[in-house]
Amino acid sequence: MTSNRPENASAADHSAQVVVLGAGPVGLTIANYLGQIGVDVLVIEKLDKLIDYPRAIGIDDESLRTIQAVGLVDKVLPHTTPWHAMRFLTPKGRCFADIQPMTDEFGWSRRNAFIQPQVDGVLYEGLKRFANVRTLFSRDMVDFSQDPSGVTLRMRTAEGVEESVRACYLVACDGGNSYVRRSLGVSFEGRTAPNQWIVIDIANDPLGTPNVYLCCDPVRPYVSAALPHGVRRFEFMVMPGETEEELGKPENMRRLLAKVLPDPDRVELIRKRVYTHNARLAGQFRVGRVVLAGDAAHIMPVWQGQGYNSGMRDACNLAWKLGLVVKGLAGESLLDTYEQERRDHAKAMIDLSVLAGHVLAPPKRWQGTLRDGISWLLNYLPPVKRYFLEMRFKPMPQYRQGALVAASPALKNSPVGRMFIQPKVLTDDGREVLLDEVIGSRFAIIAWGNDPTWGLSAEQVAFWRDLGTCFIQVLPSAQLKAERALADGVIRIGDSTGRLKEWFGHYPASVVVLRPDRFVAGLAIPQTLDKLCDALVRALALKAAAPSVVAPSKVA
Incomplete structure (x- = not known):
């Protein structure tokens, strides 16, 4: 075409x-x-x-x-600092929320500066x-x-x-x-926040402490963030009646920095800017x-x-x-x-x-008092505390309609429409790489244990191959050394961390179709893969393709 x-x-x-x-x-x-x-x-x-x-x-x-x-x-x-924690402080300096999710399910640190x-x-x-x-x-x-x-x-x-x-x-x-x-x-x-914030970036970090701190000071909330390459960022709320020109004056800059530094005159200013939050x-x-x-x-x-x-x-x-x-x-x-x-x-x-x-700077004083009281209660409710501190409240993208084929309503907590995991895997030649390095920027049909082309007609295999689809068979790493027939063009990888086996074990399916953005487009077993692939052609409005239309993997 x-x-x-x-x-x-x-x-x-x-x-x-x-x-x-x-x-x-x-x-x-x-x-x-x-x-x-x-x-x-x-x-x-x-x-x-x-x-x-x-x-x-x-x-x-x-x-x-x-x-x-x-x-x-x-x-x-x-240019990043991995595993960057975010800590909320009360006006007296008590840390009431230390948010540092340690998961790496997508192959990288969840939070990075x-x-x-x-x-x-x-x-x-x-x-x-x-x-x-x-x-x-x-x-x-x-x-x-x-x-x-x-x-x-x-x-x-x-x-x-x-x-x-x-x-x-x-x-x-x-x-x-x-x-x-x-x-x-x-x-x-939408709306524009009533308050502006002045952002100050300083070279040769005068504090040097890692992570980012959000101080819920009712007088003037502020943020202190450690950035890569020895840069420190401070952000202070601009109070009613203050202007960017006034805050930029040396005496007022010194007054702001005195809240966070013992010697506000001994800094190497990179730049300052005032922002409005929308x-x-x-x-x-x-x-x-x-x-x-x-x-x-x-x-x-x-x-x-x-x-x-x-x-x-x-x-x-x-x-x-x-x-x-x-x-x-x-x-x-x-x-x-x-x-x-x-x-x-x-x-x-x-x-x-x-x-x-609103947690950092509540619109009303009583809301700040309520926030501080709730933060104390969290110490006595470990499951609730973990929910907040591990950022489980962050809504992860899950597409319930669109370029996908939804799983049966009977399947609770379906992974369809969610981003697929990216563990390290073992290649046939013994290298350990992240999964996406095998897939490349293309569709992927991944089967646990089985030939991912089994159950598809020759015409279907040809159609998906012409789109550049990567067919992957996942095995326990121990099985990679065993002699085993492999369909033409299928890539074998070893589940060196056990995460892929664990993922497939959660669902009544052993084959997953991934979109080029790594989101799950559909689930199947070998006997239903043909029907799923036909449904995906309709859902994605796909047409017949010319070969080699997308970038291949690095390690195919």
């Missing part, structure tokens, strides 16, 4: 299959994914370079797994691997329009020269004040051939570190679907599942972030 190409491209100054507006982390991640599967991408950025001032400071395991999927995690990890510009830089440099990805800086969007075959954009260079762009699709990652969202007339409902959600994430992602679709307070990570979930969910549609391998209806799957979870993360902000 031929790939989709933008029509009327010859009349435009630039053309691409996909235009990504905004060179932030979401846009850069989408461009990296599409680049590695051969999609022609043009990234357009209003600024003359990447933003260099720190913004997000928390990156989670799901985001690291997404960066792993585009082959850049090894370059990102040196990082400095966003350094990771954005890695994502940007990653684009240089692909001749099919181009980036244009200093381009100000003038307007855009769409028709049944594509999107046309007009933009202006720093010199005032107007240029046009023609593309099949536009992905708007142009921030909370998104020009594209406003031009489309899409609502952005909690808003777009009324829709897609209008025709234009898709919103990241802050253009949702913004949230920083207190759970989920603004950045929610945007990365958007990128992870959208990129593979857009790639299939642009290549003509799936119908456009697949893009409908992006909003269907992501919007509810984005709202849940907004609500959680707002709640965490």
Whole structure:
């Protein structure tokens, strides 16, 4: 099947299959994914370079797994601090919540500190691997329009020269004040927090203590966070009547830092900025051939570190679907599942972030007193305390409808629509690697103990292979050395940690179909796999494919 190409491209100054507006982390991640599967991408950025001032400071395991999927995690990890605990303090300094989830079910530390510009830089440099990805800086969007075959954009260079762009699709990652969202007339409902916060970043950390502390001081709440490379971040609530200009004066900066440092004059200031916290959600994430992602679709307070990570979930969910549609391998209806799957979870993360902000700085004094009393009671209710301290309250994404085939209602706590685990596995040649290194950026059909192609017709096997699907047989590691017939093209791996056996043991199924974003698309046993695969073809609007359309694994 031929790939989709933008029509009327010859009349435009630039053309691409996909235009990504905004060179932030979401846009850069989408461009990296599409680049590695051969999609022609043009990234357009209003600024003359990447933003260099720190913004997000928390990156989670799901985001690291997404960066792993585009082959850049090894370059990102040196800019992170794994297992970063978050501790809430009472006004007197008592720690009433020490949140440090230690799970690594997705292959990485659940909570990590990082400095966003350094990771954005890695994502940007990653684009240089692909001749099919181009980036244009200093381009100000003038307007855009769409028709049944594509999107046309007009933009202006720093010199005032107007240029046009023609593309099949536009992905708007142009921030909370998104020009594209406003031009489309899409609502952005929610509220703005009544208080601003001043953020102060300091080099050569004058405290040096690890982790992040949120002090629930009723006079002036503040945050103290240790970041990689010896950077310390302080955040102080801006009180009514204060302005950014006044707080930036040396005497007022000294007064703020005196709350947290014994010698507020002996610091190496990197920068300071005042932020307003918003909690808003777009009324829709897609209008025709234009898709919103990241802050253009949702913004949230920083207190759970989920603004950045929610945007990365958007990128992870959208990129593979857009790639299939642009290549003509799936119908456009697949893009409908992006909003269907992501919007509810984005709202849940907004609500959680707002709640965490109220814990740090309750709107009313009596709420702070209630919070402190409840924190004492938690010490006497270990199960409840574990629920909070291990972050089990964090709503993990689970898609109940969309690009999947739901399990039988009789199956309680179904894994369908949830992210699959990523344990270390043993390859046939004796190497221990993370599971995604075997799969690559593609679909996977994984069977416990059995041949994953058994039960499929030759036509079905050919169809899924042409999509680039990875067929994997999982065995106990001890069985890898046994002589055993293996179907052509099937990869064997050893369950070296026992986690895969444990996972399959929870459900009445021995075969799992994974989407390219590592979410479970469906469950089966060998005798029902054919029916599941047929149902998935319909659910994902898949079409016949040309061979080798997605990136292979690193260790296949």
